[in-house]
Amino acid sequence: MAQPGVPGGPSEQLDLPCGETIHTHDLDLGVREFECDCGDRHAVVMDLHPLGRFVPEFLVDVLRQTIETDDEFEEFTTAHMMGMVTEEFPDQLVSADSSEDGQVGYALVWVSDFGARRLHEIVVELVIELMEHAVSHADDDSALSEFEGYMNDFDVDEFVEEYREEREFESEHDSAV
Structure with missing residues (x-):
């Protein structure tokens, strides 16, 4: 049985980039963002x-x-996407492996130094970079040119705003559009 203070136990701590500490057991499955004691x-x-x-x-x-x-x-999963975010922002994202803790309901958790909307923007930007990289390997200059044309007209902030409006982010039961 896990003991308090032992990794995987009920008091698993996660030291946030802001300097505050939270317990992994305090993170409800439906939480997408929280207001920290640091004020952010x-x-x-x-x-x-x-x-x-x-x-x-x-x-x-x-x-x-x-x-x-x-x-x-x-x-390809959320874990891969968050790995990409971690590579880009190693000092602004912390994670915990709670796979041995059957009390939390998740195996991996990431907490960022920025809010959910900013994280959403970062993920979209990384997906675009990933797509551009893939298109560049197609050895088709016209495809790359066409993709870059589309991306010149693409507004990440506007996309995130619209996407978040179309989704129900106020509860743990948000659904895909």
Whole structure:
């Protein structure tokens, strides 16, 4: 049985980038963001949160079909996306592996130094970079040119605003559009 203060136990602590500390057991499965004692809001992502939280399902399907994973996951997941965010912002994101703790309901959790909306923008920007990288390897200059043309007209802030309006983010039962 897990003991308080022992990793995986009921008092697993997560030291946030802002300097505050939270307990993983305080993170409800439905939480997407919380107001911290530091005064800021921090985004929360759990491995069981769908990628559709950030981008439309058709794009999730494309990502899963085209990206081969080389780990224990069979397909591209939220964990992979959060790994990309962690690479870009290593000092602004912390994570905990709670896979041995059957009391929390998730295996992995990430908490960012920024709010949920900013995290959403970052994820969309990273997906665009990933798509641009893939198109650049197609050896088709016209496809790359066409993609870059679309991206010149694409407004990340506007997309995130509209996407968040279309989704129900006020409860743990948000659904894909």
